[in-house]
Amino acid sequence: MLFQFQQILLQIFHKFNQERTISAPFHLLRGKRSGQTVQDVGIYQLHSYFGILPKLSRKKYDEELSIFVNEQFILIKEDGYYELTEKAFEHLKKSQELVFDGWHYRGNEHVFFARLSLVVQSLSHHLAGKMSFIPYQKDEQIQQWVRMFLKTNHYQDGQLQQKLLKEILNSLEHIAMEDRAKNILIYRLSGYNAAGFTWQQISFEENLKEMDLQLIYIASLHSWLNAIFLQVEEFPLLLQMVENIRVKNPLSGSAFQTAELFFNGHSMEQISRKRGLKMSTIEDHMVELAMNDPQFDVEQFVSNEDVQAVLAAVDDYNTRKLKVLHEVVPQLSYFQLRLVLARGERVEA
Amino acid sequence: MKLEDILNKYFGYSAFRPGQREVIEKVLDGKDVIALLPTGMGKSLCYQLPGYIFDKPVLIVSPLLSLMQDQVDQMKQFKEKRVVALNSFLNPMQKRASIQNLHDYRFIFISPEMLLQEQVQQKLNSMELSLIVVDEAHCISQWGFDFRPDYLRIGQVLGKPNRPPIMALSATATQKVLGDIEAYLNMDSPYKFIHSVDRPNIHLGKMLFQGREEKIEWILDHVTKTAGPGIIYTQSRLKTESLSQRLLQSGVTTAAYHGGMDPLDRQFIQQQFIDGSLDWIVATNAFGMGVHKQNVRQVIHESLPSNMANYMQEIGRAGRDGEDSLAILLYAEGDEELAKFVGIDDYPVDAHVDSYISYRSRNELPTSMIHNGEISETAFRVLDYWMNQLQPADVKQRLSSMKYEKMRAVEEVMDLIETNTCMREQLVHYFGQTLENRPEDCCQCCGLQYENIIRVREIIDAPSKELNWKRRIEQLLIGFS
Ligand SMILES: Nc1ncnc2c1ncn2[C@@H]1O[C@H](COP(=O)(O)OP(=O)(O)OP(=O)(O)O)[C@@H](O)[C@H]1O
Ligand SMILES: [Mg+2]
Numbered sequence: 001m002l003f004q005f006q007q008i009l010l011q012i013f014h015k016f017n018q019e020r021t022i023s024a025p026f027h028l029l030r031g032k033r034s035g036q037t038v039q040d041v042g043i044y045q046l047h048s049y050f051g052i053l054p055k056l057s058r059k060k061y062d063e064e065l066s067i068f069v070n071e072q073f074i075l076i077k078e079d080g081y082y083e084l085t086e087k088a089f090e091h092l093k094k095s096q097e098l099v100f101d102g103w104h105y106r107g108n109e110h111v112f113f114a115r116l117s118l119v120v121q122s123l124s125h126h127l128a129g130k131m132s133f134i135p136y137q138k139d140e141q142i143q144q145w146v147r148m149f150l151k152t153n154h155y156q157d158g159q160l161q162q163k164l165l166k167e168i169l170n171s172l173e174h175i176a177m178e179d180r181a182k183n184i185l186i187y188r189l190s191g192y193n194a195a196g197f198t199w200q201q202i203s204f205e206e207n208l209k210e211m212d213l214q215l216i217y218i219a220s221l222h223s224w225l226n227a228i229f230l231q232v233e234e235f236p237l238l239l240q241m242v243e244n245i246r247v248k249n250p251l252s253g254s255a256f257q258t259a260e261l262f263f264n265g266h267s268m269e270q271i272s273r274k275r276g277l278k279m280s281t282i283e284d285h286m287v288e289l290a291m292n293d294p295q296f297d298v299e300q301f302v303s304n305e306d307v308q309a310v311l312a313a314v315d316d317y318n319t320r321k322l323k324v325l326h327e328v329v330p331q332l333s334y335f336q337l338r339l340v341l342a343r344g345e346r347v348e349a
Numbered sequence: 350m351k352l353e354d355i356l357n358k359y360f361g362y363s364a365f366r367p368g369q370r371e372v373i374e375k376v377l378d379g380k381d382v383i384a385l386l387p388t389g390m391g392k393s394l395c396y397q398l399p400g401y402i403f404d405k406p407v408l409i410v411s412p413l414l415s416l417m418q419d420q421v422d423q424m425k426q427f428k429e430k431r432v433v434a435l436n437s438f439l440n441p442m443q444k445r446a447s448i449q450n451l452h453d454y455r456f457i458f459i460s461p462e463m464l465l466q467e468q469v470q471q472k473l474n475s476m477e478l479s480l481i482v483v484d485e486a487h488c489i490s491q492w493g494f495d496f497r498p499d500y501l502r503i504g505q506v507l508g509k510p511n512r513p514p515i516m517a518l519s520a521t522a523t524q525k526v527l528g529d530i531e532a533y534l535n536m537d538s539p540y541k542f543i544h545s546v547d548r549p550n551i552h553l554g555k556m557l558f559q560g561r562e563e564k565i566e567w568i569l570d571h572v573t574k575t576a577g578p579g580i581i582y583t584q585s586r587l588k589t590e591s592l593s594q595r596l597l598q599s600g601v602t603t604a605a606y607h608g609g610m611d612p613l614d615r616q617f618i619q620q621q622f623i624d625g626s627l628d629w630i631v632a633t634n635a636f637g638m639g640v641h642k643q644n645v646r647q648v649i650h651e652s653l654p655s656n657m658a659n660y661m662q663e664i665g666r667a668g669r670d671g672e673d674s675l676a677i678l679l680y681a682e683g684d685e686e687l688a689k690f691v692g693i694d695d696y697p698v699d700a701h702v703d704s705y706i707s708y709r710s711r712n713e714l715p716t717s718m719i720h721n722g723e724i725s726e727t728a729f730r731v732l733d734y735w736m737n738q739l740q741p742a743d744v745k746q747r748l749s750s751m752k753y754e755k756m757r758a759v760e761e762v763m764d765l766i767e768t769n770t771c772m773r774e775q776l777v778h779y780f781g782q783t784l785e786n787r788p789e790d791c792c793q794c795c796g797l798q799y800e801n802i803i804r805v806r807e808i809i810d811a812p813s814k815e816l817n818w819k820r821r822i823e824q825l826l827i828g829f830s
């Protein structure tokens with residue numbers, strides 16, 4: 001049996017299709033904001049895993065990797081690339097995976113939960129008639145946000161507890177998620193005379209490893225947030241708590257500037273000159289844009305026929321390696337190929 | 350207004366505890382003060398009350414971030430708004446704003462690192478203070494159990510002519526440490542209030558074992574049979590986790606506590622312990638300062654503390670309510686070697702001195718030693734301090750004599766294990782005092798029946814407490830379950 005974390009690693013290695021080195025999953029999990037990692041997210045459709053473990057240490061990662069090697073799931077080659085074994089593929093067939101949405105939250109899920117925690121702690125104390133208490137959330141910004149929230153929603157009337165309870169119950173009840181995942185979320189909350197459970201305590205009750213527990217926690221937060229965003233009119237209070245939590249513009253700062261110039265009618269060469277950046281950097285930005293903007297029209301760079309040709313080649317040769325694809329569709333540049341890869345998959349999805 | 354009235358008005362207490370009035374009167378007179386009051390006796394009040402009499406800010410230097418946060422939280426809870434903590438938790442914007450308005454606060458908590466910063470000093474020089482408090486003042490002495498080199502600079506920074514009185518507070522200081530406090534803070538023939546370190550309601554037990562596993566077996570048996578709340582001190586993070594796991598499996602509500610834990614988890618544990626939903630905590634010495642639980646009935650040392658002051662500080666968590674409590678020191682053969690190892694483990698060695706020099710000669714910051722994993726932060730603080738004071742050869746000399754001292758400190762704790770005479774007497778002696786009275790059931794050597802002190806554990810048939818998220822959120826928000 002594999003633990004959750006290892007399942008996730010296996011999935012990621014699988015998606016990378018043996019075309020990247022063993023370090024690629026590490027950077028992906030930590031959400032590294034480099035061109036390569038971000039583009040790989042598009043090319044290999046790894047959005048869900050991006051940045052779900054921003055604090056993962058290399059040591060911990062290497063430990064898990066060596067378990068994989070010992071258990072013969074993976075062969076690591078001398079050049080840092082890898083191969084999955086038969087055993088790994090067997091395992092992949094039957095494994096169930098946690099669903100993440102790392103691309104859209106990038107750690108902000110913790111801000112949402114901190115707000116919720118302090119709101120619940122405040123309301124619980126208010127209910128008990130305790131007007132002052134020591135907050136678990138020490139972050140000054142969170143405290144200010146919660147103070148505003150309570151005021152705007154007239155917590156003094158004493159109705160807010162009921163309303164929030166209803167929203168929490170209704171939103172969580174309808175999510176297809178195991179009860180134990182919901183337990184993990186709710187038992188991390190605190191109230192009057194009821195401190196939250198520690199990871200050790202939950203792991204003892206639910207008989208799970210702490211690392212797995214935290215992964216389930218993050219996946220559940222993502223699902224919860226997505227559920228709230230799907231039915232905003234049903235959850236007016238929770239909607240306020242998710243303010244600025246979902247990354248609206250997933251482009252990196254520099255790519256964003258390029259995009260603005262591009263949409264204002266500048267050509268790529270003009271942008272490169274104007275911004276004093278190398279053409280290859282501008283190309284990176286365009287690929288990032290193609291990946292993130294549903295309105296972006298790839299056909300201004302690649303004909304529809306060529307797009308189909310590339311997608312067919314990906315299928316026939318079961319690869320996303322640019323070098324191979326370039327041999328099959330030689331009329332396209334590497335840049336054009338990357339554009340197609342960045343966007344092509346999304347059309348299917 | 351009379352002092353009693355102020356005590357009542359701002360704190361809601363009806364009488365002073367021993368030492369408080371004396372200390373407060375002296376600082377109101379403008380005198381320097383050293384106050385040695387046992388843990389939990391109410392040292393904070395000694396500077397909080399004058400804060401309401403003076404019309405200028407009180408500056409409090411405090412060594413631990415968590416401790417500082419604790420104090421500030423508590424004061425805010427009592428509706429004191431004019432309180433601020435200057436420490437590395439603040440982001441640059443918050444920091445700038447706080448410094449700018451520093452003169453408007455009644456209480457300013459500050460970490461020693463922060464005190465050394467240029468902008469802070471400038472601001473402090475431009476304003477007047479009514480009182481300077483050095484909390485946990487034993488940190489200033491290398492003979493104290495928690496030496497903080499930064500503390501040594503407090504005297505240099507704050508000891509200007511025309512300075513306000515200085516108040517040094519501590520629970521545990523030997524004569525030697527007291528001397529260091531007075532000297533390094535440049536105090537002016539301070540008034541000293543030295544309370545007896547003895548805590549007569551804490552009864553001192555000890556148990557000797559052949560092997561480590563036997564010791565663990567005994568703990569499991571003892572804890573399942575006798576009543577808490579209690580704390581078990583042990584050396585390593587790993588041990589806190591394994592021992593707490595075994596207690597949990599025996600049906601005792603227990604949690605591990607150590608410095609490497611999620612900070613939120615640490616708060617949860619403290620609160621659960623105070624609420625009474627947690628009976629036992631298995632902790633490293635990271636658990637202690639700043640934990641205000643009144644009714645801790647037992648403190649068990651699974652491993653030997655690294656010195657007498659640590660031992661005193663740790664058993665001092667028991668019986669803050671004044672009721673009888675039990676402290677049991679456990680020993681298995683060879684434990685002193687472990688304790689010595691732990692004592693010097695986090696201490697710089699000669700190789701660190703050499704490495705420090707080579708960083709310097711490469712024009713790299715020696716602090717990189719921490720980030721490169723060569724040395725711990727605490728050990729680096731000590732190394733860095735001495736490297737700035739002495740020649741490398743003398744630093745090595747100094748380190749080796751300190752190392753020797755640390756090993757000797759463990760031997761002093763061993764004396765408690767080996768002695769046939771009163772343990773309490775030895776303990777009090779160590780702090781340079783004499784014992785006046787011995788309580789009934791004084792200690793293992795004088796005669797001590799554990800069952801006279803602690804009660805039998807009542808096993809409550811806990812209703813199945815399977816987690817249930819709906820019930821839990823209802824309980825939090827509308828109050829029934
Ligand atoms: N005069 C008093 N009457 C009643 N309670 C008091 C009095 N003075 C202080 N206390 C209470 O005693 C408790 C301990 O006080 P405090 O935190 O100041 O102890 P301390 O001596 O600083 O201990 P430590 O060594 O652990 O820092 C607090 O809860 C405080 O409110
Ligand atoms: Mg104190």
Ligand SMILES: [Zn+2]
Pocket residue numbers: 770771772773774787791792793794795
């Ligand atoms: Zn005795």
